[in-house]
Amino acid sequence: INELIQKKQLLEAFASIKYLEDETIAERDAEKYKDNPQEFVRKSKDVDLLYNSITNMIQSIVVGTLEHPTVEDAMLTSLVTLIAHEEAAHPNTGNAACPGLDLLGTPRKWREEWREAIKESARKRVQRVPMASKEEESSWLDLHLGFLQKQLSEDLLKIKLSVKKCYPEEYKVCDIYVEAFHNAIASHLQDLSHRPLEFNELYTLLYWVANTYRSELFLGHPGLKPEVKTENLSLLLTPDDWDKLKNDYITSAKGIIKGYFGNILRLEVREKWEKEVHPEVKENLYHSSLSFDIQTIIGEHMKISGTISRSLGTQMLELCLAELHEFIPRFGEEFVAWSTAQDSPIFAPYFAAYINSFHNLVSGLETVFKVNTEELQKILAALTRNFTNIFLNKLRTKAQPLLRKILTKDWILATERPDSLASAISQFSKHLQHLRDPTGQELLRDVHKYMVREYITQVIKPRRKMNSETRQQVSEKMNQEARILNNMLIDQGSDSDWLLPAIHHIANIIGEKKKDKIKEYVKELCQDYPDIR
Numbered sequence: 001i002n003e004l005i006q007k008k009q010l011l012e013a014f015a016s017i018k019y020l021e022d023e024t025i026a027e028r029d030a031e032k033y034k035d036n037p038q039e040f041v042r043k044s045k046d047v048d049l050l051y052n053s054i055t056n057m058i059q060s061i062v063v064g065t066l067e068h069p070t071v072e073d074a075m076l077t078s079l080v081t082l083i084a085h086e087e088a089a090h091p092n093t094g095n096a097a098c099p100g101l102d103l104l105g106t107p108r109k110w111r112e113e114w115r116e117a118i119k120e121s122a123r124k125r126v127q128r129v130p131m132a133s134k135e136e137e138s139s140w141l142d143l144h145l146g147f148l149q150k151q152l153s154e155d156l157l158k159i160k161l162s163v164k165k166c167y168p169e170e171y172k173v174c175d176i177y178v179e180a181f182h183n184a185i186a187s188h189l190q191d192l193s194h195r196p197l198e199f200n201e202l203y204t205l206l207y208w209v210a211n212t213y214r215s216e217l218f219l220g221h222p223g224l225k226p227e228v229k230t231e232n233l234s235l236l237l238t239p240d241d242w243d244k245l246k247n248d249y250i251t252s253a254k255g256i257i258k259g260y261f262g263n264i265l266r267l268e269v270r271e272k273w274e275k276e277v278h279p280e281v282k283e284n285l286y287h288s289s290l291s292f293d294i295q296t297i298i299g300e301h302m303k304i305s306g307t308i309s310r311s312l313g314t315q316m317l318e319l320c321l322a323e324l325h326e327f328i329p330r331f332g333e334e335f336v337a338w339s340t341a342q343d344s345p346i347f348a349p350y351f352a353a354y355i356n357s358f359h360n361l362v363s364g365l366e367t368v369f370k371v372n373t374e375e376l377q378k379i380l381a382a383l384t385r386n387f388t389n390i391f392l393n394k395l396r397t398k399a400q401p402l403l404r405k406i407l408t409k410d411w412i413l414a415t416e417r418p419d420s421l422a423s424a425i426s427q428f429s430k431h432l433q434h435l436r437d438p439t440g441q442e443l444l445r446d447v448h449k450y451m452v453r454e455y456i457t458q459v460i461k462p463r464r465k466m467n468s469e470t471r472q473q474v475s476e477k478m479n480q481e482a483r484i485l486n487n488m489l490i491d492q493g494s495d496s497d498w499l500l501p502a503i504h505h506i507a508n509i510i511g512e513k514k515k516d517k518i519k520e521y522v523k524e525l526c527q528d529y530p531d532i533r
Contacts, residue, residue, distance in 0.1 A: 005053045008061070008075065010082050017050045018089055025104050048103050055113050058082075062117035065163060066125060066155050076166035083110045115176060122180035125155060126188050141192070141201045145208050148188075149218050152181055156219075160227045174227040178219075185213075186236050193241050199252040206245055206308045209236050246308075250315050253301065257320055260297045261327040264290065265334060273338050276346050279353040286353035286434040290331075291360040294324065298369065317369060325379060332383040339390055348428050351391050352435035355384055359436055388443065395428045395447065399454065406458040412473055422485045425451060426492075433493045441493065448489045448496045452503060455482070459506055468513055475511025479504055501528050 004013035024043045027033065033040035061075060090107040129151055131144040159177045167173040192205060214220050214230045221228075237245070268290070271277065280287045298320040306313025335354065339347045358380045365371040402421045405411045417423075425447070432444045459478065466474065482503035489496075505525040512518045 002050070002053060005050070005057055008057065010054055010057060011078060011085070013050070013054060014082055014085060017047060017054070020050070021047045021104055028104070044104055051103075051108050054082075055108065055110065058110055058113055059117040059120070062114055063121040063124065066121060066158060071158065071162040071166070073162075073166050076163065079114070080167055080171070083114065086110050118176055119180045119183070122177070122184040123187075125152065126181070126184040141197075142204050145204065145212070148185070149212065152185070153218060153221060153224075156181070156224050156228055160224060164227065175229070178228055178230075179233070182233050182236070186234070189236055190238075190241055193237060193245050197248065197252075199249070199256050202245060202249040202252055203304060203308075206249060206312075207304075209242075210308045246312055246315075249305075249312070250319060253305075253316060253319055254323065257297065257301065257323045258327075261294070261323060264293050265327075265331055268331075269334065269338070272350070273335075273344070273346070276344060278346055279349050281434055284434060285356050285436055286349050286431070288350070288353040288357040290354060290357040291364060294361060295364045295368065298324075298365075302369070317371070321365075321371060321376070325376060328376070328379050328383060332386060336386060336390060339394075343394070345427070347394065348391065348431040349434070351387050352431050352440070355387065355439055356434075356436045358384065359439075384439070391428065391443070392446070392450075395425065396450075398424045398427065399451065403454050403458050406455065407461075407463055407474065412470060412477070414477065418477065418480045419484045421451075421455075421481060422488045425485070426488055429489060429492055441495065444489065444492065444494045445496050448486075448494045448499055451485060451489070452499045455485075455503055456506055459503075459510070472511050475507045478507035478510070482507065498528075505529075 004010075004016065020043075024040070024047060027043075028040060058079060061079060065071060065076065086108055087110075090105060092107045126148065129144065129148045131147075132140045134140050137143060156178070159174060163177075164173050189205070189209065197205065212218055213236060214233075216222065219228055219230045235242070272279075298317065301320060302313050302317045305316035335350070338344075339351075362373045362377060362380065365373050365376070399421070402424055429444060429447050432440045432447070434440070435443065486500050486503075490500075501524075505521060505528065508521045509518055509525070512521060
């Protein structure tokens with residue numbers, strides 16, 4: 001009988017075992033073993049061992065079904081017949097054998113063994129899918145899931161086309177196999193989810209579970225329909241494991257986003273500030289890629305997270321905004337530290353470019369991402385004030401030495417060029433025309449007002465007396481410098497026309513000899529600037 005089993009001639013083997021079993025039962029009932037119970041135990045055990053050998057062979061055949069290139073139709077058909085013969089020979093009366101009693105005549109439950117063998121087959125097939133180590137291949141998980149997808153798709157197609165036809169409809173063979181593979185994959189993914197995974201690996205696993213598994217790329221492939229159904233399958237991961245994966249993903253993303261923002265800052269320092277590369281001008285405004293880079297990072301990570309679930313996309317957006325609120329002040333501190341440590345010609349252009357970029361950032365977050373930017377606007381407003389103060393301090397530093405020369409001997413003798421003050425101021429003011437309004441216009445007004453006020457302050461300081469000829473020289477020099485300064489600022493976009501006559505009025509008063517004329521000039525000054533009194 002064992003030889004028949006080894007040759008997989010299971011129907012013949014079963015018939016022989018059944019004959020031996022029936023014979024032993026008859027002899028037992030005839031009390032043949034009354035005086036020799038050990039002989040009965042031996043024969044009963046032989047029957048049990050032979051049935052167990054068939055059970056093992058059934059398991060081996062089922063597990064091996066998907067291992068071979070072709071399906072042995074006759075073997076599987078014979079297996080179905082064998083199970084039917086056994087079920088007919090051992091009808092399930094509902095009376096399970098009691099421990100310690102012989103198993104003669106009891107159902108062998110080979111259909112259940114068949115199901116368990118399918119589960120074991122699925123488990124082994126999943127476990128054998130190639131999986132490189134992280135050290136060998138950085139994309140190990142992506143590759144592994146790809147191999148898993150390919151191999152099991154081939155297995156399911158084989159079951160549909162070649163295995164299913166060997167079984168009666170009542171076996172629901174496709175459903176049994178699909179459930180077995182589903183559970184095997186679920187167990188495997190649970191093991192994977194408990195590994196220490198990095199950000200990209202967490203995304204790969206989440207995406208595969210959420211999108212690939214039931215899609216046309218795998219279980220939902222048209223070639224597997226209608227036999228392979230996914231509607232009634234349980235969740236691949238438990239809610240707790242799924243939530244843990246998503247939480248790990250967001251936690252891991254925090255470091256990734258912080259790193260990306262840090263890279264933006266490093267590139268600005270290394271490639272622009274240190275190399276003194278001037279910013280581009282687009283649509284007459286200084287341009288920085290800062291806003292675009294930040295929005296790209298947020299958009300890409302929100303998009304890929306949203307492919308897993310809408311809530312995860314929202315969580316990613318919230319994370320990015322939190323990191324942005326930390327990054328902007330850090331960026332500002334670096335720019336302030338760099339700009340105060342040196343007198344660089346690219347400070348003013350980048351001052352304007354970054355303020356323009358801040359405006360674009362707020363606008364983009366509001367329109368594209370529908371974000372409430374109230375908190376961000378407060379941060380950016382403080383940063384803009386800080387940048388503006390540095391801009392004005394640098395301008396004052398350039399202007400004050402030249403302003404202090406006004407009415408000095410060298411100034412009167414015209415050793416300084418009449419446009420030297422305007423040229424110094426222009427190093428800053430000329431860049432404001434490339435700063436987005438209203439900020440650019442407001443700042444240009446402040447510069448214009450500051451220069452006129454400081455110029456007049458220098459002129460009206462108590463000085464030594466001047467003769468009429470010197471006073472005339474001073475008047476002409478003041479008028480000349482005022483024209484150059486005012487024309488330059490107006491050309492650069494200043495709309496502070498009301499400031500234009502101020503220095504000219506003072507110059508006319510200084511250069512006039514006649515008291516009546518002086519009174520007339522003073523009257524004109526007071527009419528134009530009533531608050532001067």
